[in-house]
Amino acid sequence: MDDGTSFAKVAETLEQVSSTTSKILKVKHLAELLRILRPEEVGPVVRMVLGRPLRGEKKDMLQIGYSTLLEVILDISGSEQKELHRLYLEHGDLGEVCFHLFERKKEVPLFEKSLTVKSVTNSFENISKVSGKGSKGTKERYLKSLFLNAKPIEAKYLVKMLTGEMRTGMVEGLVEEAVSNAFGIDREEARRLHTILGDVAILAEKAARGELKSVRLCQFTPCSFMLAETAKDAHHVVEHFGKEVYAEFKYDGIRAQIHKLNNEVRIYSRRLEDVTEFFPEVRERAEKSVHNFIIDGEIVPFRDSKPLSFQWLQKRLRRLSGLAEIMKDVPVEYFAFDILLFNDKETYMLPLKERVSILERAIEGTGLKLAKREKVREEGEIERLFELSKSLGYEGLVLKDPDTPYSLGKRGADWLKLKKELDTIDAVIVAAEYGHGKRAGLLSDYTFAVRSKNGFVVVGKAYSGLTDREIEEMTERLNQITTEDLGFIKKVKPEIVLEIAFDSVQKSNRHDSGFALRFPRIKRIRYDKTAEQADTIDKVRQIYYLQGQRDK
Numbered sequence: 238m239d240d241g242t243s244f245a246k247v248a249e250t251l252e253q254v255s256s257t258t259s260k261i262l263k264v265k266h267l268a269e270l271l272r273i274l275r276p277e278e279v280g281p282v283v284r285m286v287l288g289r290p291l292r293g294e295k296k297d298m299l300q301i302g303y304s305t306l307l308e309v310i311l312d313i314s315g316s317e318q319k320e321l322h323r324l325y326l327e328h329g330d331l332g333e334v335c336f337h338l339f340e341r342k343k344e345v346p347l348f349e350k351s352l353t354v355k356s357v358t359n360s361f362e363n364i365s366k367v368s369g370k371g372s373k374g375t376k377e378r379y380l381k382s383l384f385l386n387a388k389p390i391e392a393k394y395l396v397k398m399l400t401g402e403m404r405t406g407m408v409e410g411l412v413e414e415a416v417s418n419a420f421g422i423d424r425e426e427a428r429r430l431h432t433i434l435g436d437v438a439i440l441a442e443k444a445a446r447g448e449l450k451s452v453r454l455c456q457f458t459p460c461s462f463m464l465a466e467t468a469k470d471a472h473h474v475v476e477h478f479g480k481e482v483y484a485e486f487k488y489d490g491i492r493a494q495i496h497k498l499n500n501e502v503r504i505y506s507r508r509l510e511d512v513t514e515f516f517p518e519v520r521e522r523a524e525k526s527v528h529n530f531i532i533d534g535e536i537v538p539f540r541d542s543k544p545l546s547f548q549w550l551q552k553r554l555r556r557l558s559g560l561a562e563i564m565k566d567v568p569v570e571y572f573a574f575d576i577l578l579f580n581d582k583e584t585y586m587l588p589l590k591e592r593v594s595i596l597e598r599a600i601e602g603t604g605l606k607l608a609k610r611e612k613v614r615e616e617g618e619i620e621r622l623f624e625l626s627k628s629l630g631y632e633g634l635v636l637k638d639p640d641t642p643y644s645l646g647k648r649g650a651d652w653l654k655l656k657k658e659l660d661t662i663d664a665v666i667v668a669a670e671y672g673h674g675k676r677a678g679l680l681s682d683y684t685f686a687v688r689s690k691n692g693f694v695v696v697g698k699a700y701s702g703l704t705d706r707e708i709e710e711m712t713e714r715l716n717q718i719t720t721e722d723l724g725f726i727k728k729v730k731p732e733i734v735l736e737i738a739f740d741s742v743q744k745s746n747r748h749d750s751g752f753a754l755r756f757p758r759i760k761r762i763r764y765d766k767t768a769e770q771a772d773t774i775d776k777v778r779q780i781y782y783l784q785g786q787r788d789k
Contacts, residue, residue, distance in 0.1 A: 242274055244352035247282055248394040254286075255405040263407055267415035271441065274354070280442040281358045283412060285394075288403040290361040292438065299364050301376060301399055303331075309380045310335055310396070315343030322724045329677020331400060336393035339384075350386050357383065357395070404673065412437050420444040432461040432645030435509045454583050456498040456531060459505035461646030463533075463575075465635050468653040471619040474636050477653060481614040483589065483639050484622050487632040487654055488572055488608070489547050489741070490537035491554075495523050495571070495605075497530050504536075515553050518564060519571045522604035529580050530599045533643075534573035534608065544630045546743060547755070573600055574608035575643055585643040592643065623655060632656050632740075660780060661738050661760060665731040665768045667693055669715050672700070672708075680712040680727065683759075685735055687750065689774040693731050694750035696777055697739070702759030711762075734763040734771050742781040752777050 250270040254263045267286065274282055284290060290299060311318060316338045324334040350356075360383050367375045380399075384392055397403050416437065417427035422444060430452050431440045439458075443449050454460060468474045474482075492507040493516075502523045504513045513520055516536060538549035549567045576596040577585040584592055597607065613619050613636070623634050633656030641651040664685035672681035682700040686693035703711065714733060721728040738760045745753035752774070 240353040240355050242278055242282075242354045244354055244357050244391055245388060246270065246273075247285060247354060248388075248390045251286065251394050251397075251403075251405055251407075252390060254407050258406070260406075260411055263405075264411050264415045264418060267407065267412065268418040271415060271419035271445070274445070276442070276445040278354045279445040280438045282354055283416075283438040283441045285354075285357075285398050286403070286405070286407055286412060287409065287437075288398055288401040289438075290398055291358075291365055292436075299361065299376075299399060300368075301364065301380070303400075305373060305377060306331075306380070306396065306399060309377055309384055310338060310392075313342055313381065313384050314338035318724070325725065326671060326678050329671060329673045330404065331402070332393040332397040335396045336389045339387065339389040339392045342389075352383070352386055352391055361398075402673065409437050413440070416441045416444055422449065429645075432647075433458075435459045435461050435646075454531065454578050454585065456496040456529065456578070457501075457503055459494055459496070459509040460531070460577065462492060462494070462507055463644050463646070463652065464648035465652035465654040466648060466650050468636065468655045471616040471623065471655070474619055474653055474655060475614070475616050477650065478636070478638060481612050481639075483593075483637045484611050484613045484619060485574055485635045485637065486572075486609045486626045486629075487635050487656060488535040488537045489544065489632045490535045490569075490572075491550055493519075493534060493536050493571070494577075495519070495530070495532050495534070495573075497523050497526060497528070499529065500524065512554070515560075516569060516571075517560070519569065519605075522571065523600075525603040526599060526601075528599050529578075530576055531578040532573050532596060532599060532605075533575040533577060534571055534605075536569050536571055538567050539570040540568055546741065571605045572608045573605050574610070577643060577645075585645060587642065588640045589637055589643070590639040593639075619655070656740075661736050662687065662696070662754065662777065662780075663734055663763055663766060663770070663772045664696060664737050665693055665771045666715070666729060666733045666735060667695065667731050668726055668728050669711075670726045675705075676708065678712075679708050680715045681708050683711075683735065685737060685757075686731065687772050687774050687777055688769075689750070693768075694774055695748040696750045696752055696774075697737070697748070697754040697757045699735070699737060699757040699759050703762070707762065731768045734766040734768060736760040736763050742777055744781075750774055750777065752781060 247270065250266050253266040257263060271279060280292065284292065307321065311321060321334060321338065324337055325331065328334055360379055364376050364379050383395060387395055413427055413431050414424065417424050427440065430449060431437055433452060433454050434440050435458065443452060493512065494505045496503045496505065502520045503511055504516055504519060506512050519536060538545035552567050553563055573596055576592050576599055579595050579599055584595055611622055613622060619634065626633055633654065636653045636655060638651045644651065664687050666683045667686045668684040669680035670682040672679050682698060684695055684698045686695045715727065715729050718730040718732055719727045720730055737754060737757050739754035740756040743753050743755050744751060747753060
C-alpha cells in the first residue's frame, strides 16, 4: 500500500536547505520537493519546514517538554546524559545532537516501518489531542513510535519540528518564493495571495490543487495584518510625512481582526488564531451591526474609563473555566481602527481617510469603540498628543498617512509608531544558558535579578544586545564564577551587572520577585557597578505602579 512521500525525502531536502547560505538554492531545493508531493501533502510539509507541525496552531501546541523529549531520545539511542550534554555544547542544536546519537542507536523496532509525510502528520495530530491525567505517558509512547522508526536524518528534523527550532534559514518569504516557483505563480501575485490567505501553507495547498483563481478576501480566513515602522521622535515623524497625518493612540492589548458574516462573528489574533471563545462580549457587540465586515483593531483590558496592563489579558486567554467571573474581573473594550472588507466590497485598497468613514458606519450602534484619532502636522501637536496618550495609560501614538491603502502583511513607512522607552534597570546575572547555532558553546542567554531584603530576586531573561565579542568575554567571566553546572544552564555568583531596557513591568508568577520585565534587552554591561549597586525590587515595583497599572 502506497502511503505517499517518505519523510526521509523531506528531511533530506531540509538538510540541503540548511547546508547552503544561498537563498536561491534554498528556494530551488524546496520548490523541487513541493513539485513531487501529493496535493494533500503540500500544506503539512510547508508547516513542517516552518516548524509549525499542525495547521493554524502555535509552535508549542504539541505541549511536549524538553525533559520528555530528552527521555525518549536517551532511551532509544541508549546514550548517557553526559554524552548528550557534551554533544549539545559542541553543536548547540538538539536536532544535531539527536542525529549523532541515532547513528549508533541501540533500540530498533521488531518490524521496522518507514516514516511518511502522512504518518508523521498523523502522529503530530494524535499528540496534539492528548491531555489530562496520564497525558505525559501517552505522548511518550507516540514519540517513541516515531523515533524508533526514524533514521538519523529523520530524527534530527523531527526534533527540530517538535521544538519549533528549525534554524534552516527557510523563512516565510523564501517559502512563498518556493511555492511561486514550484507551481508557476507570478512572484508578486503569490505575495498578494499570501497576504489575503494569511498562511503560506494554505497558499501552497491551493496552488497545488489549482484553486488560486477563487482566492479573495473573505470572512473566516484571517489575512495578514499591516504593521508600523518605529519613529525616533516627533521631529522624525514630521520630516518623514511632511503633511497632515492621523495620530491614533497606541493600545497595549491584543491586535485582533473581527470577521462578521450575517449572524456569525469570529475573532482572530495577530497569529491568526481563533480567540472568539475568550472574548464573548466583543463577539456580542459585533453581532449588533447590520453590516458584514472584516475590521482591524485592538482588544484592551479596560476599567473605569482607562486601560489596564497587558498582563490582565493573560488572565482571559486560555481560560474557559470560570469565564463569567474572569469577564467581571477583566473587562475589555475593542478599539477599531481600520476596515478591510465592508459588506461585499474589499476596502483595504482604498485610502485610509475613506476607510475611516466606512468603519464608522460598520460599527455604529454596536458598542465597539473607534480608536482615538486626531489630525496633526507640527511637532508640538504630536508631542502634546503623545503626552496625553501616556498620561491616560496608553503606549504612545501610531501616525498614519491618510492617503494610503492598508498594506496586508507589510511593515511599512505609511504607519509609524512612536513610543518612549521606560527607565532602565541595572540587574545582576544569576544564571546563564548556552546558545544555539553560531552561539553553540557560548553562554548567551542571561537570567537577571535585582536586590531585595532576602537576596536577589529574578525579574527576567535576555539574550539580545551584546556583540559576539562581548558574548565570548561574558562566557569566560561566567565560567569563572559558576557555582552550579546543570548541563544546559549554569548558576553563577551575582557579580556581573547589566543595564536592561524593557517595554513595561508585569506581575508574574514565574519569577520569585513577583514581577517580569516585558521585552527586555541588554543596553550595555555595567563594568562600573558592583552587584551591591544594582537596582532593587522597590524600583521595579515603583515603575509598575507609575505605569498606572495598579492591581485591585
